[in-house]
Amino acid sequence: MRNVYVQGVGMVKCGRYTEKIETKAAEACMNALQDAGMKWRDVQAAYAAHVMQGPSAGQKVFSQIGITGLNVTNVENACASGSTALHHAYYDIAYGKYDVVLVVGFEKMKRGVIDANKGEERSYEDKLGLQVMPSEYAQKAQRHMYEYGTTPEQMAKVSVKNHKNGTYNPYAHYQKNFTLEEVLQSRPIADPLTLLQACPTSDGAAAVILVSENVMKKNRNQDPIKFVGTAVQTETILEDIDLTTRTANIAYQMAGLGPKDISLAEVHDAFTIGELLHYEALGFCAPGESGSLIDEGVTEITGSLPVSPSGGLQSRGHPLGMTGVAQVCEIAWQLRGEAGQRQVQNNPKVGLAHTQGAGGICAVNIFSL
Amino acid sequence: MAEIPLFEEGVMDQDARLIGSKCPDCNQYAFPAQSYCPRCSHEMERTALSQEGELYTYTIIRQGPPWWKDKVPYTVGRVKLPEGVIVKTQIKNDELSPLQIGTKMQVEPHVMINEQGEKVKIYRFCPVG
Numbered sequence: 190m191r192n193v194y195v196q197g198v199g200m201v202k203c204g205r206y207t208e209k210i211e212t213k214a215a216e217a218c219m220n221a222l223q224d225a226g227m228k229w230r231d232v233q234a235a236y237a238a239h240v241m242q243g244p245s246a247g248q249k250v251f252s253q254i255g256i257t258g259l260n261v262t263n264v265e266n267a268c269a270s271g272s273t274a275l276h277h278a279y280y281d282i283a284y285g286k287y288d289v290v291l292v293v294g295f296e297k298m299k300r301g302v303i304d305a306n307k308g309e310e311r312s313y314e315d316k317l318g319l320q321v322m323p324s325e326y327a328q329k330a331q332r333h334m335y336e337y338g339t340t341p342e343q344m345a346k347v348s349v350k351n352h353k354n355g356t357y358n359p360y361a362h363y364q365k366n367f368t369l370e371e372v373l374q375s376r377p378i379a380d381p382l383t384l385l386q387a388c389p390t391s392d393g394a395a396a397v398i399l400v401s402e403n404v405m406k407k408n409r410n411q412d413p414i415k416f417v418g419t420a421v422q423t424e425t426i427l428e429d430i431d432l433t434t435r436t437a438n439i440a441y442q443m444a445g446l447g448p449k450d451i452s453l454a455e456v457h458d459a460f461t462i463g464e465l466l467h468y469e470a471l472g473f474c475a476p477g478e479s480g481s482l483i484d485e486g487v488t489e490i491t492g493s494l495p496v497s498p499s500g501g502l503q504s505r506g507h508p509l510g511m512t513g514v515a516q517v518c519e520i521a522w523q524l525r526g527e528a529g530q531r532q533v534q535n536n537p538k539v540g541l542a543h544t545q546g547a548g549g550i551c552a553v554n555i556f557s558l
Numbered sequence: 559m560a561e562i563p564l565f566e567e568g569v570m571d572q573d574a575r576l577i578g579s580k581c582p583d584c585n586q587y588a589f590p591a592q593s594y595c596p597r598c599s600h601e602m603e604r605t606a607l608s609q610e611g612e613l614y615t616y617t618i619i620r621q622g623p624p625w626w627k628d629k630v631p632y633t634v635g636r637v638k639l640p641e642g643v644i645v646k647t648q649i650k651n652d653e654l655s656p657l658q659i660g661t662k663m664q665v666e667p668h669v670m671i672n673e674q675g676e677k678v679k680i681y682r683f684c685p686v687g
């Protein structure tokens with residue numbers, strides 16, 4: 190297997206676009222190419238990650254920047270689509286199929302609660318109102334409160350932290366601080382979660398360029414960041430181990446690293462309770478101790494293990510196909526020391542990106558200097 | 559009087575007994591019923607499931623999906639049956655009270671109005687006693 194590097198990253202500000210999504214996604218690709226010091230015709234294969242943009246949306250994006258005949262694959266894996274595309278791009282290079290692969294993730298979202306059954310007859314669970322995303326996370330929250338005594342305040346702190354981080358991120362959809370009170374007092378959506386504990390509905394696009402060692406080149410006198418671990422897994426009935434833990438363990442083992450080696454993480458904070466659960470599942474703390482971890486400020490930008498310094502899904506936004514790719518943009522900027530006011534303070538060496546998706550999907554990608 | 563139709567065939571019978579499936583090879587249960595075993599891929603057989611279980615978790619939904627907007631707030635949850643399966647369900651909780659996880663729950667038939675404005679029979683769980 191060959192080593193794989195992140196040669197360039199780029200994104201566009203998340204928000205609610207009036208422009209066509211292919212225009213914005215093309216801009217993200219061009220930003221990544223510029224960052225990589227490469228041209229579109231250098232790219233041998235490309236992945237387009239999106240969930241609801243229709244057939245061949247990737248081809249529409251790439252035709253905006255040059256019709257070069259390259260290998261294009263569209264990837265849909267719910268909220269883990271971008272991460273899944275990166276996973277496959279990794280192996281294209283690691284196994285020697287290509288030297289330069291671009292991954293772009295993008296989404297122009299419908300407003301409001303996501304309907305996961307576009308174009309299909311709804312399942313009986315949908316018809317019964319049982320299949321609502323906030324309710325799934327709220328039920329996890331209730332269970333965590335029951336098992337470990339985690340409090341609504343501890344969950345709300347995730348929103349306060351990530352919104353604060355977002356105010357320093359020019360690419361974030363929302364750049365506004367909220368107090369703990371404001372988060373807790375916002376409109377209830379599914380007990381104990383309130384509106385400001387759910388990620389907003391945002392449009393966005395992000396791109397990453399992966400390369401093999403032989404074409405890798407110094408980028409502003411810095412060595413490109415190495416892609417050291419990657420795993421995509423789904424739910425199992427066969428063993429009693431958390432999906433995220435199982436996925437992370439595969440990626441950790443591949444990287445020869447463990448939770449203690451992680452300098453910063455971008456995790457799937459679609460709802461605040463999610464981020465707390467991921468602290469535990471990724472091994473950042475013991476089961477039941479995620480509430481203390483946020484209380485102690487460990488995961489703040491200034492802490493010893495910053496989580497979602499970009500503002501996360503809560504504040505940067507969660508354009509479905511974009512998320513896993515934008516996480517890698519943030520990790521690259523942080524590892525290079527280019528994150529400006531939101532730069533983590535712990536001299537970061539290793540970054541972890543985690544997404545999960547409806548239908549029981551988890552993806553973990555790890556990057557190292 | 560004509561019987562109120564089930565909201566979906568194959569999920570429960572007219573008495574709201576849930577219909578799941580059981581694997582004759584490894585004794586794994588599934589709900590809703592499926593053709594092949596999620597553990598060993600053997601063909602499964604239809605079976606009625608226990609009518610009582612334990613509340614595993616729940617929430618009160620205050621903001622529903624578009625097709626359920628007019629029904630909020632309502633309580634949903636997961637009930638763990640003795641067979642080991644966890645059933646996603648609506649929960650009878652007219653007062654919208656906080657519930658106690660671990661509470662004994664019983665399945666019951668319930669009539670609701672579907673998206674087309676027709677009466678249909680669904681299952682739901684309610685606390686015992």
Ligand SMILES: [Zn+2]
Binds near residue numbers: 583595596
């Ligand atoms: Zn079986």
